[in-house]
Amino acid sequence: xxxxxxAIIIALIGIIxxxxxxxxxxxRSIPSVLVGKEAPPFSGPDVQTGExxxxxxxxxxxxxxxxxxxxxxxxxxxxxxxxxxxxxxxSHPDFVMLGIDYQDQPGDAIAFxxxxxxxxxxxxxxxxTIAIDYGVYGVPETFVIDRQGIIRxxxxxxxxxxVYSQMTEQIIRPLLEGREPxxx
Amino acid sequence: xxxxxxxxAVITALMVSIAGIIIPVAGLWTVNNSLIRAGRQIVTVNxxxxxxxxxxxxxxxxxxxxxxxxxxxxxxxxxxxxxTIAALWGGHEGSLLFWTWIxxxxxxxxxxxxxxxxxxxxxxxxxxxxAVTAGFLALIVFLSSPFERIFPxxxxxxxLNPLLQDPGMVFHPPFLYLGYVxxxxxxxxxxxxxxxGRLGEEWIRSTHRWTLLSxxxxxxxxxxxxxxxxxxxxxGGYWAWxxxxxxxxxxxxxxxxxxxxxxxxEKRKMFKVWNLFLIIVTFSLSLLGTxxxxxxxxxxxxxxxxxxxxxxxxxxFMSAVLLFSFGTLIIRSNLLKTKIEMDSIVSRESAYLFNxxxxxxxxATVFLGTLYPLLVDTLYGTKVTVGAPYYNKVFMPIVLIILxxxxxxxxxxWRKASAENIRRNFLIPLIAxxxxxxxxxxxxxxxxxPLIIVxxxxxxxxxxxxxxxxxxxxxxxxxxxxxxxxxxKAWHHNQRRYGxxxxxxxxLVLILGIVGSSAYKLEKTVMLKPGDEFKLGSYSYxxxxxxxxxxxxxxxxxxxxNVYEKDRFVAEMRPQKRQxxxxxxxxxxEAAIEPRRMGDLYLSLSEITEExxxxxxxxxxxxxHWIWYGGGIMGLGVVLILFKRRRRDS
Numbered sequence: 001x002x003x004x005x006x007a008i009i010i011a012l013i014g015i016i017x018x019x020x021x022x023x024x025x026x027x028r029s030i031p032s033v034l035v036g037k038e039a040p041p042f043s044g045p046d047v048q049t050g051e052x053x054x055x056x057x058x059x060x061x062x063x064x065x066x067x068x069x070x071x072x073x074x075x076x077x078x079x080x081x082x083x084x085x086x087x088x089x090x091s092h093p094d095f096v097m098l099g100i101d102y103q104d105q106p107g108d109a110i111a112f113x114x115x116x117x118x119x120x121x122x123x124x125x126x127x128x129t130i131a132i133d134y135g136v137y138g139v140p141e142t143f144v145i146d147r148q149g150i151i152r153x154x155x156x157x158x159x160x161x162x163v164y165s166q167m168t169e170q171i172i173r174p175l176l177e178g179r180e181p182x183x184x
Numbered sequence: 185x186x187x188x189x190x191x192x193a194v195i196t197a198l199m200v201s202i203a204g205i206i207i208p209v210a211g212l213w214t215v216n217n218s219l220i221r222a223g224r225q226i227v228t229v230n231x232x233x234x235x236x237x238x239x240x241x242x243x244x245x246x247x248x249x250x251x252x253x254x255x256x257x258x259x260x261x262x263x264x265x266x267x268t269i270a271a272l273w274g275g276h277e278g279s280l281l282f283w284t285w286i287x288x289x290x291x292x293x294x295x296x297x298x299x300x301x302x303x304x305x306x307x308x309x310x311x312x313x314x315a316v317t318a319g320f321l322a323l324i325v326f327l328s329s330p331f332e333r334i335f336p337x338x339x340x341x342x343x344l345n346p347l348l349q350d351p352g353m354v355f356h357p358p359f360l361y362l363g364y365v366x367x368x369x370x371x372x373x374x375x376x377x378x379x380x381g382r383l384g385e386e387w388i389r390s391t392h393r394w395t396l397l398s399x400x401x402x403x404x405x406x407x408x409x410x411x412x413x414x415x416x417x418x419x420g421g422y423w424a425w426x427x428x429x430x431x432x433x434x435x436x437x438x439x440x441x442x443x444x445x446x447x448x449x450e451k452r453k454m455f456k457v458w459n460l461f462l463i464i465v466t467f468s469l470s471l472l473g474t475x476x477x478x479x480x481x482x483x484x485x486x487x488x489x490x491x492x493x494x495x496x497x498x499x500x501f502m503s504a505v506l507l508f509s510f511g512t513l514i515i516r517s518n519l520l521k522t523k524i525e526m527d528s529i530v531s532r533e534s535a536y537l538f539n540x541x542x543x544x545x546x547x548a549t550v551f552l553g554t555l556y557p558l559l560v561d562t563l564y565g566t567k568v569t570v571g572a573p574y575y576n577k578v579f580m581p582i583v584l585i586i587l588x589x590x591x592x593x594x595x596x597x598w599r600k601a602s603a604e605n606i607r608r609n610f611l612i613p614l615i616a617x618x619x620x621x622x623x624x625x626x627x628x629x630x631x632x633x634p635l636i637i638v639x640x641x642x643x644x645x646x647x648x649x650x651x652x653x654x655x656x657x658x659x660x661x662x663x664x665x666x667x668x669x670x671x672x673k674a675w676h677h678n679q680r681r682y683g684x685x686x687x688x689x690x691x692l693v694l695i696l697g698i699v700g701s702s703a704y705k706l707e708k709t710v711m712l713k714p715g716d717e718f719k720l721g722s723y724s725y726x727x728x729x730x731x732x733x734x735x736x737x738x739x740x741x742x743x744x745x746n747v748y749e750k751d752r753f754v755a756e757m758r759p760q761k762r763q764x765x766x767x768x769x770x771x772x773x774e775a776a777i778e779p780r781r782m783g784d785l786y787l788s789l790s791e792i793t794e795e796x797x798x799x800x801x802x803x804x805x806x807x808x809h810w811i812w813y814g815g816g817i818m819g820l821g822v823v824l825i826l827f828k829r830r831r832r833d834s
Contacts, residue, residue: 005514012510016503018555021562023495071763 035154039063039145040133047101047109047122058096062175063145066159067100067131070112072139078158079116085159085168086120092176094147096120102139103128144171144181152181187252190240191331194281197233197288198321200226204314208307220303223310224295230317231292234285241278241330245271251337254278254330260341262737262765263349270354271344277330279357283474284320286358286365291317294369298390305387308376316368319501327494346738346764346772352412356405360432363402364470367439369394371467374460375509378516383456388446393826395446399439400822406432407815418759418773418788420707420803422811425575430554431473434547438466441543444593448536451598455533456520457513458540464509469547471502476554528600535593539586546582550575584636587695590688591644594681595651612650617643637699641692648685679828687821694814700807701783707803713796721804723785724748725757730792738762740774743789743798747778754780759789759800784808 034040043054055063066082068075082097089095099122101109106124113122125131134143144153144167153171155163170182204226211219241254245268250256258271258278273279291313299306324330347353370391377387409429410422423429442462448455526534553570595609621639629635652674659677660670675682710718714729728744740762747755757776764772778785783806791799 002517005517008510008514012506016499016506018559018562019499019502022558023499 034135034143034151037151039065039143039149039151040130042123042130042133044123044125044130047099047106047124048113048118053098053121053123055098058098059149060147061094061096062147062172063096063098064172065098065100065134065143065145067102067125067134067136067139067141069102069104069139070108071104074158075140076116078140078160081159081164083117083119085164085172088168089172089176090119094176095172098123100125100130102131102136142167144175146175186240186247187244187249187331187333190237191329193233193237193240194321194324194329194331197230197237198318198325200230200233201314201318201321204230205311205318208310212304212307220307223307224299227288227292227295227310227313230314231285231288234281234288234321237331238272238281238285241281242269242272245269248341250339250341251333251335252330253332253334256334256338256341258342258344260343263344264736267344267349267354270348273357273361274344274348275330277324277328279361280320280324280328281330282358283361283365284317284324286361287313287317287320287368290365290369291372294372294394301390302376302386305373305376305380305382308379309372312372312375313368316372316505319504323494323497323501327497343737343764346762347416349737349764350412350416352408352416356408356412358405359401359408360405363398363400363405363439364435364473366394366398366401367435367463367467367470369398370442370463371509374463375512378460378512381516381519383516383519385450385453388449388459392446395439395443396822396826399436399443400819402432402436402439403815403818406436407812411812414808415775415777416772418775418790418801420705420775420786420788420801420805422808425553425570425572427476427554428473430550431469431476434550434554435466435469435473437543437547437550438462438469441540441547442466444536445540448533452533454526455537457517460513460520462540464513468502468506468509471505474498530596530601530606532593532596532598532601535589535596539589539593542582542586542589546579546586549578549582553578580633583695584640587637587640587644587692590691591640591647594685594688595647609647609650613643613646616646617641631703634699634703637695641696644688644692648689651685652682680825683821683823683825683828685821686824687818690814690817690819690821692814693810693817697807697810697812697814700810701805704806705803707801709790709799709801711797711799713798718802720802722749723754723804725787725802727798727800730796730798733758733760733762735762738764741792743787743792743800745776745787747785754778755785757785757787759787761789761792779809782806 039055041055043052043056045051046053064085068079082099086097090097097120099118099120101122102125104124104126106126109122109124123130134141140158142155142159143151146152152175153167155167157163159167174181204223207219207226208223211217211221211223241252244252244255245259246265248255248259248261254275254277255271258274259268263271267274271278273282291310294313295306295310298309302309373387373391373394377383406429409432413424414420414422442459445455445462446459449459526537528534553574556570591613592610597605617639620642621635624638625635629638652671655674655678656667656670658670659665659673660667663670663673665673706721708718708720712718712727714727717724717726719725724747726746726748728746730741730743733740733742740760742758742760745757745759746753747757755778757778759776760774762772762774773788773790775786775788783804786803786805788801788803789798790801
């Protein structure tokens with residue numbers, strides 16, 4: 001065995017090992033500087049009824065905040081999952097699900113909700129100001145806010161597959177039961 | 185029924201390629217010529233089967249058969265025919281099939297072209313190509329089939345991703361694939377050389393054209409991607425060091441190193457192990473590109489569809505390729521001892537060696553930057569991103585060294601360069617380079633990189649001009665003809681060398697474009713209402729208003745601008761925002777680009793409010809078209825080498 005033989009073998013093992021370890025991870029769960037901070041307050045008109053909604057009226061509850069838009073392809077993919085999360089927890093008195101309709105035409109948004117279904121309220125954010133406060137740089141993004149109004153979790157991208165169960169079992173359920181969410 | 189026929193064809197092709205791994209090698213070992221000949225039929229049959237599979241998929245696209253899941257996901261009935269065909273490689277499954285089709289075509293071509301000349305290595309070549317083909321076919325058959333149907337069939341398909349509905353995007357992936365897959369031929373020849381023990385220069389000579397062709401295809405693929413990003417993504421740039429861009433850049437860098445170091449083996453029989461190492465790395469990096477995009481281990485704008493299951497498969501596949509090829513290299517390395525040693529550190533072979541080292545260091549830089557986030561995440565569980573500042577800081581100095589070597593290497597003598605040789609070839613270019621940098625400095629260019637680049641560009645061009653002049657005057661006095669005729673003779677006698685030098689000039693033009701457009705870029709974001717005006721550089725832009733715009737399958741709005749240079753009307757510009765009518769409703773940006781003599785004027789519409797205000801990003805990108813011209817000149821250089829006439833006496 002010469003030196004370069006050993007070097008090649010070590011490099012190969014290292015690279016393959018790194019990829020193997022990296023396969024189980026999710027590059028999209030990007031920690032936000034906002035995680036652990038207080039959720040920025042906001043208010044705005046309801047997409048369907050036009051009445052004013054504000055975050056402060058949900059104080060003391062666990063809030064799942066989902067930024068979406070009718071023109072966003074991935075938002076369609078995750079929509080059923082969001083409805084099912086709401087269905088799973090809405091009987092709990094302290095659970096609130098809230099959509100933020102980001103930079104959308106009101107007509108398109110209403111058409112989106114009527115064709116894909118909606119069981120929770122959505123706030124209109126035409127100018128994207130709420131999204132700016134939350135540091136959103138693309139839809140969909142989802143935040144989980146605890147009873148004290150602190151952001152505990154953020155996910156960039158559609159809620160699908162394993163993310164769904166991580167969201168419901170490791171974040172939302174513990175928070176509702178007064179436990180700490182599990183960090184993965 | 186058609187699509188089932190296609191599926192059947194790839195399943196058959198998978199079995200045929202597995203046979204292709206075994207039969208020709210068995211034929212070689214048992215000295216059975218009919219088995220070896222069967223190998224050639226196998227690659228041909230494989231190509232026909234995979235062509236049939238592609239054909240059925242294209243047919244389903246054209247028939248708008250939305251019961252085929254891949255067709256429904258990537259097209260709809262309003263999609264123009266041109267894009268409907270290109271949708272074949274618009275998604276993950278189809279692009280894998282397309283990749284494999286090119287691979288099978290190249291394998292068949294190589295088997296037929298090199299059949300007579302390399303009877304002892306062709307069976308191995310066929311086996312290696314069949315193994316790679318089988319790997320991809322298995323991925324298609326078991327994990328990523330574009331032949332699935334959905335039930336109930338939707339009446340209308342989604343849309344081809346609107347970003348892909350663009351000529352640039354139609355051609356960008358095929359050229360990249362031609363480059364990636366093309367490198368599989370020199371790779372297979374190298375492996376065949378290792379396995380058969382025929383480790384002379386013949387495998388390098390016969391893959392020379394394949395290498396050049398793959399390299400220029402990869403070059404074009406990368407440049408087209410840059411051009412597409414430039415006018416379609418609306419951020420005024422063309423390269424962002426995105427992991428997937430890096431994935432295509434790394435095989436390019438190592439491929440470039442390989443392209444140069446094979447010449448040392450041809451001329452001096454040196455670098456034997458090194459060349460094998462380089463081509464294995466080049467092809468492995470091509471596969472790594474596929475792995476990075478499709479496994480989902482890195483976050484990227486390009487990662488359209490991820491699936492960890494495929495990731496595991498591709499990882500196993502790639503590990504097999506890496507372990508097999510490097511393992512063979514290590515086991516066979518005792519056959520590769522060369523007695524020839526470097527005569528002097530000041531010689532052409534050592535210039536090539538340094539060129540190789542710095543190209544590899546550049547590759548390592550990109551590799552580390554691309555994989556560092558994954559490494560940190562795996563070891564410490566923290567997320568980091570490596571952005572453009574890292575690459576600009578680390579990469580640029582390495583590029584400068586490579587460019588200087590590009591000027592030196594072709595002109596310095598083989599074996600040992602004398603002081604006389606160096607003075608004769610480099611004194612005038614050095615003075616020319618320094619003088620032109622000084623002139624630019626006097627005229628107000630004050631930044632370091634632009635000045636260094638000007639120096640290098642003039643230095644390298646001067647070495648080329650002087651070389652051409654000396655050789656031509658030698659030929660004109662030698663055979664008593666005029667100087668222009670001497671130039672022709674010089675050219676004619678060494679077309680490969682001058683083709684290479686033309687390519688070098690292309691690289692310089694491209695680098696000038698990159699440096700000019702990044703160092704002297706002007707940009708401004710403004711909010712305007714109709715009638716407003718703003719200034720950028722020596723141009724003023726007047727916003728006249730918004731109007732509707734529409735195409736076959738999109739509607740949109742455009743903002744109308746009149747552009748003036750010192751009160752003189754120079755252009756009308758219309759940046760657009762488009763909404764495609766298919767299932768995907770992502771709005772796309774179409775930048776308005778106005779090429780001027782010194783660079784592009786560039787407007788990109790970012791927002792329109794209901795009250796009629798717009799936000800627009802304006803850029804001035806000096807010299808940016810030099811990047812595309814540079815690519816063209818590089819292509820010309822390669823064409824000149826490829827079409828050189830073979831010498832009658834050799």
